[in-house]
Amino acid sequence: MSNLRPIITICGTTGVGKSKLSIELALKIAQGIHGWRGARIINADSMQVYTGMDVITNKVPVAERMGVEHLLMDFKQPGEQYVVGQWVQDAIKAIDETHRMDMIPIIVGGTSYWIQHLMFPNRLPTPGQTLSDSVTQSIANLPPELLELFNALPEHPPSAASHPQDAMLLHRLLTALDEPVAQRWHWRDTRKVMGSLRVIKDTGMAPSEIIIEQSKTALIPRYRTLCFWLYAEPSILNERLDARVDDMIKVRKVLIDRSLTDRLTDYTIGIYQSIGEFRPVFFYDTYLQDLGYKEFHDYLASAEPSEKVFASAVEQMKYGTRQYSKRQIRWLKNKLLPAIYSANGGGDHAAALLPVYLLDATELGDQWTSRVLNQGERIVEAFLGNETLVDPLLLSERAREMLTIDVKPTSPTEILRARKKVVCPACTLDPSQPFMVEDGSQWEAHRRSRTHRRHASRDKKMHGQPVNRRVMVHSDIPSKVDAEDQHRSIV
Ligand SMILES: [Zn+2]
Numbered sequence: 001m002s003n004l005r006p007i008i009t010i011c012g013t014t015g016v017g018k019s020k021l022s023i024e025l026a027l028k029i030a031q032g033i034h035g036w037r038g039a040r041i042i043n044a045d046s047m048q049v050y051t052g053m054d055v056i057t058n059k060v061p062v063a064e065r066m067g068v069e070h071l072l073m074d075f076k077q078p079g080e081q082y083v084v085g086q087w088v089q090d091a092i093k094a095i096d097e098t099h100r101m102d103m104i105p106i107i108v109g110g111t112s113y114w115i116q117h118l119m120f121p122n123r124l125p126t127p128g129q130t131l132s133d134s135v136t137q138s139i140a141n142l143p144p145e146l147l148e149l150f151n152a153l154p155e156h157p158p159s160a161a162s163h164p165q166d167a168m169l170l171h172r173l174l175t176a177l178d179e180p181v182a183q184r185w186h187w188r189d190t191r192k193v194m195g196s197l198r199v200i201k202d203t204g205m206a207p208s209e210i211i212i213e214q215s216k217t218a219l220i221p222r223y224r225t226l227c228f229w230l231y232a233e234p235s236i237l238n239e240r241l242d243a244r245v246d247d248m249i250k251v252r253k254v255l256i257d258r259s260l261t262d263r264l265t266d267y268t269i270g271i272y273q274s275i276g277e278f279r280p281v282f283f284y285d286t287y288l289q290d291l292g293y294k295e296f297h298d299y300l301a302s303a304e305p306s307e308k309v310f311a312s313a314v315e316q317m318k319y320g321t322r323q324y325s326k327r328q329i330r331w332l333k334n335k336l337l338p339a340i341y342s343a344n345g346g347g348d349h350a351a352a353l354l355p356v357y358l359l360d361a362t363e364l365g366d367q368w369t370s371r372v373l374n375q376g377e378r379i380v381e382a383f384l385g386n387e388t389l390v391d392p393l394l395l396s397e398r399a400r401e402m403l404t405i406d407v408k409p410t411s412p413t414e415i416l417r418a419r420k421k422v423v424c425p426a427c428t429l430d431p432s433q434p435f436m437v438e439d440g441s442q443w444e445a446h447r448r449s450r451t452h453r454r455h456a457s458r459d460k461k462m463h464g465q466p467v468n469r470r471v472m473v474h475s476d477i478p479s480k481v482d483a484e485d486q487h488r489s490i491v
Contacts, residue, residue: 004222011110011112012230022068113335119225119343120220178207230359375395427452
């Protein structure tokens with residue numbers, strides 16, 4: 001049996017009941033399980049670290065914490081930067097302290113990549129003092145326009161819809177610095193493109209170099225981790241999320257309306273700093289964007305705020321919350337699970353160092369007790385007692401469905417090829433905004449689509465004979481040449 005110390009993590013989407021479960025499990029452990037004196041909860045939600053915004057970020061009110069200590073919550077001022085690397089350091093400290101008290105750390109939150117980096121060390125790119133050889137060389141070869149851009153990257157990703165030239169320029173810069181990674185991102189996906197450029201700035205390495213570097217070392221867990229994935233059927237969960245927004249709005253509407261008159265209320269603190277005008281603070285990130293803050297900002301900022309604008313802000317908030325929860329599930333399925341399975345070395349997950357269980361929180365009430373709480377308690381008890389655990393796939397039909405995943409590519413070449421985008425010459429109407437689609441099945445589907453066939457046949461008519469359009473904006477992006485194109489003359 002491993003001598004790694006035990007921790008428990010609870011992951012899952014927003015509004016699924018993670019906090020409730022963590023407190024219930026902490027109380028159970030406090031009754032005395034295998035000599036442990038209790039549990040402390042460590043927050044792993046990137047927005048709950050900030051003071052204020054208690055309602056929108058769904059913080060458990062102190063009165064409902066049943067005396068269970070919550071750490072790393074409410075301790076940063078809005079506007080203060082706090083990123084994954086800092087959280088991991090703070091969480092390790094809190095975990096050490098908790099173990100010294102003979103208590104179990106329960107790490108709870110929707111920011112799964114924080115949890116992932118806590119579970120697996122050495123997976124975060126470290127800030128580099130020097131540039132790698134390949135980056136040095138690429139920078140030396142940058143045309144002045146791109147060099148200038150690299151030296152002064154914009155603070156926020158530009159919108160590709162309103163600023164296509166800016167978006168294309170960033171993509172060209174990334175192509176020049178790290179071609180394999182640039183090929184994975186659509187030029188419209190400025191968030192991804194900027195993310196990769198930031199990595200280069202911060203680490204001095206090209207992201208593809210980092211992928212290759214990391215693939216050389218196995219994933220070695222930091223703790224013996226019992227991982228719970230609290231899950232609810234999206235159709236049911238969405239209703240609950242909508243209801244939560246409605247509840248929140250009832251309370252907030254008063255504050256929001258008041259903020260229209262004095263422009264400085266609890267609502268605005270932490271979201272907007274009032275510097276003569278409303279201005280998003282820098283941590284105004286995708287999380288808040290998803291939660292519809294931008295729409296509320298529009299409502300607040302408009303000269304004549306109408307009920308109609310307000311209603312559409314509420315709708316946007318509901319939609320955003322759903323999208324957010326969808327993305328959270330994608331991360332769990334596509335990133336966290338494959339990492340855990342890989343670290344477990346495949347095979348018997350119940351006997352593994354990192355057992356992972358899906359608990360079904362679709363139904364509340366009695367069902368919560370039987371499907372979530374009781375099962376959770378039994379598993380915790382067995383885990384802390386180093387006893388044989390139940391097979392995670394046998395827990396429920398949903399568990400089997402959600403925990404069974406396709407094997408992900410692990411070699412760097414495969415990873416880099418996995419999401420490669422290609423340009424469709426026929427469908428590119430404006431050469432400065434190439435039409436891109438993911439290679440593989442998406443490309444095949446596109447090639448058969450009505451739009452593509454229409455564009456391709458129009459090409460034929462216009463030029464008398466099939467012609468390969470000259471659309472390459474940056475020659476680095478390979479054009480997709482289909483069988484028919486092979487016979488075309490290049491003009
Ligand atoms: Zn096409």
